[in-house]
Amino acid sequence: MRRIIIAEPQELVADRLRQAAQDAGIADAVVVSSVEEARVHLDQEATDVLLIGPLLADDEAFEIATEVADSHGIATVVVAPTVNSALLRKAMRAGVADVVSLSDSISEISDAIASAGDTAARWRTATPHPAETPAQEAPRGKIITVFSTKGGVGKTVLSTNLAVVLAKETGKRCVIVDLDLEFGDVGIMLGLRPDHTIADVVQVYDRLDVDLLRGFMVQHSSGLDVLLAPVRPEDAETVSVARTTQILDLLRECYDFIVIDTSPSFSEVVLAALDKSDAIYVITMMDVASIKNTRISLQKLTQLGYDSHRLGIVLNRSDSKVLLQPGEVETAIGAKISVHIPSDRIVPRSVNKGVPVVIDMPKSDVARSIMELARETAGWAAKEADDVA
Numbered sequence: 001m002r003r004i005i006i007a008e009p010q011e012l013v014a015d016r017l018r019q020a021a022q023d024a025g026i027a028d029a030v031v032v033s034s035v036e037e038a039r040v041h042l043d044q045e046a047t048d049v050l051l052i053g054p055l056l057a058d059d060e061a062f063e064i065a066t067e068v069a070d071s072h073g074i075a076t077v078v079v080a081p082t083v084n085s086a087l088l089r090k091a092m093r094a095g096v097a098d099v100v101s102l103s104d105s106i107s108e109i110s111d112a113i114a115s116a117g118d119t120a121a122r123w124r125t126a127t128p129h130p131a132e133t134p135a136q137e138a139p140r141g142k143i144i145t146v147f148s149t150k151g152g153v154g155k156t157v158l159s160t161n162l163a164v165v166l167a168k169e170t171g172k173r174c175v176i177v178d179l180d181l182e183f184g185d186v187g188i189m190l191g192l193r194p195d196h197t198i199a200d201v202v203q204v205y206d207r208l209d210v211d212l213l214r215g216f217m218v219q220h221s222s223g224l225d226v227l228l229a230p231v232r233p234e235d236a237e238t239v240s241v242a243r244t245t246q247i248l249d250l251l252r253e254c255y256d257f258i259v260i261d262t263s264p265s266f267s268e269v270v271l272a273a274l275d276k277s278d279a280i281y282v283i284t285m286m287d288v289a290s291i292k293n294t295r296i297s298l299q300k301l302t303q304l305g306y307d308s309h310r311l312g313i314v315l316n317r318s319d320s321k322v323l324l325q326p327g328e329v330e331t332a333i334g335a336k337i338s339v340h341i342p343s344d345r346i347v348p349r350s351v352n353k354g355v356p357v358v359i360d361m362p363k364s365d366v367a368r369s370i371m372e373l374a375r376e377t378a379g380w381a382a383k384e385a386d387d388v389a
Helices: 011-023 035-044 059-072 085-094 106-126 155-170 186-190 198-202 210-214 233-238 241-254 268-276 288-303 326-333 346-353 365-388
Strands: 004-007 029-032 049-052 075-080 098-101 142-147 174-179 225-227 257-262 279-284 311-316 337-341
Touching: 004 011, 004 035, 011 029, 011 049, 011 106, 029 035, 035 049, 035 059, 049 059, 049 106, 059 075, 059 085, 075 085, 075 106, 085 098, 085 241, 085 268, 098 106, 098 241, 106 241, 142 155, 142 241, 142 268, 155 174, 155 186, 155 257, 155 279, 155 365, 174 186, 174 198, 174 241, 174 268, 186 225, 198 233, 198 241, 210 241, 241 257, 241 268, 257 268, 279 288, 288 311, 288 326, 311 326, 326 337, 337 365
Parallel strands: 004 029, 004 049, 049 075, 075 098, 142 257, 142 279, 174 225, 174 257, 279 311, 311 337
Antiparallel strands: none
């Protein structure tokens, strides 16, 4: 790593950030007091990392982060007074490599700087300069996230079965990522042993590449690759937003379809996955609690700026006799249902066996509905590729 620009007018804070940079192995650190001054230095000499301090962590900082990533391959780290979901979303959209809090330790800030330096190095070696970019870029994998803020609605059943169908029927490279980091059940649903998990991946983030990442996959008999959730709930804390984003970006380079199973929350890691997603399937059921949570979730997703064309509503157990009709569910949540999955007792049986229902009972109505969703997903992805071409 050659050089870092630290933009922070407060002297004591700037000294602390300089120390973090030194701990990350960067001897050449230039401290400036404004974003404009940083811009001048960035244009004059090759730089790896731009570190923006808490007094300058505003909209202008995010604008320059986007500029320098696109034009110079420079990775930006933002040190904010406090870190919240709104700030993380804004940072991810701007292409910021990492966001840390001013209250974090020097070691944590140093780790973020070192990771950003690795990101910048990868950009320089793997990505052509914008002026040299070919007219048609290599296709990138499509990320499909299955989401609900209520547990017990069949989210993991849908995500695992959808991923298995995509792997078996499309002939494409497919992976499922279990981002329910504390209590993920993807391994159970697929009958897999957790020989490796995402917690192992983040331990080698400083040298992570596509080949190394593939080595942490657990293979399913369908041909699906699986990145499992940590075995111990406490290990979830090691999987940061920045690491999640890094992993998803690498997966896009080597897989055609990336299916993500999420925790039932708007956690920072879940938001990172949603931001990366090309399609988001929001799953609900025919009960008042699920309907209420879905309505609130859709409102929140709209407030956060997600386009409606990326969202699909999946009604699970859609034929349940509970004095409600699917049309009433649509009215209550304010959105049209895209997919109806019927109820069937073979589903809990398949879960207990660790065999996806699309393999165990492929001719059942449940399996057929998921296969149809997979076909629509694959067809949509092919259309997206055609549109790009």
